[in-house]
Each structure stands twice: as C-alpha cells, then as structure tokens.
Amino acid sequence: MAEQSIMEEILAENLELRRKIHQLESHLRLKQLSDGFGSKLHILSSDGHKLRIAGVLISEGVWKGIKYDYNELCKVIDKFKGIPILVMHGHTEEFKDRPVGRVVEVSKDDVLKALTFIGEITDPRAIELVKDGTYDAVSIKGAFETLDNSVT
Secondary structure (H helix, E strand, C coil): CHHHHHHHHHHHHHHHHHHHHHHHHHHHHHHHHHHHHHCCCEEEEECCCCEEEEEEEEECEEECCEEECHHHHHHCHHHHCCCEEECHHHCCCCCCCCCCEEEEEEEEECCCCEEEEEEEECCHHHHHHHHCCCCCCCEECCCCCCCCCCCC
16 A cells, blocks of 8 residues: 555656646746847847848737738738837837848748748847847837738
C-alpha cells in the first residue's frame, strides 16, 4: 500500500512538473518572439548613410475596435512597399511627421500571423537614435480604408 501511495505521489509530482515546464517553455517562446520580432527592431546593417532594419509591420489583432485579419492583410501586402517610416507615429517634437526612411520589403509570417518588413532609415539623427537604443521601434505612415463588408 505504501509503495502505491509513493508511486502516485511521484506521478502527480511528475505531472505538475511537466505542466510547469510547458508554461515556462510557452513563456520563453513568447519572450523570444518579443525580443526577436515582437515589436522591436533588428538592425540588419549600416553603411553610414543608411540603416537597414527589420521588424513586425502589423500583426493580426484588434486595435481601437477594428479587427485586422491576417489573411486580409496578406491581400494588400504590396501596398506597404515604399511607405514612409516615421519616428513614434509622428509625435516627436524633433521629427514630427517627417519621414526618416522607407519600407523596402514586406513578407508574410504565418507563424506570427504578421507582416514583417525590412526598411531603410536615411535620416542621420534617426539612425543615431535607433543605433543607440533610444528608439527600439518605428512607425509607418499609412492607413486602411474602411471596407464595405455588408456583402460577403
């Protein structure tokens, strides 16, 4: 009887440890995504005049009550190429809504359900602030039109 009780206790502890490991692995995966492409920039290269960056352009989700569906975003992927890059949504005193670069490539990421981008920052001050970590994200100057979804 005591042996069975010990075995049940070990199995229950094993199950609990597996749950905790799964939770930690899930958290680690999310952390790696946010450190990787969550919303922060990756600096790809710099030649002194241009800073090539990569990050998430937009992902599936709901913002301000509007649903952005990944499959719908993929349909307009080409419209994002060439869009101006801004600093802090155009809300800084220094840059205002002046473009500091452009989006040069846009790709689909089925795992993140997001559109990712490669951009080039050409403004010398913006390059400096991104490189030194003052800004770890940028904005794009663009908007979506409201679509008539009354007919499916």
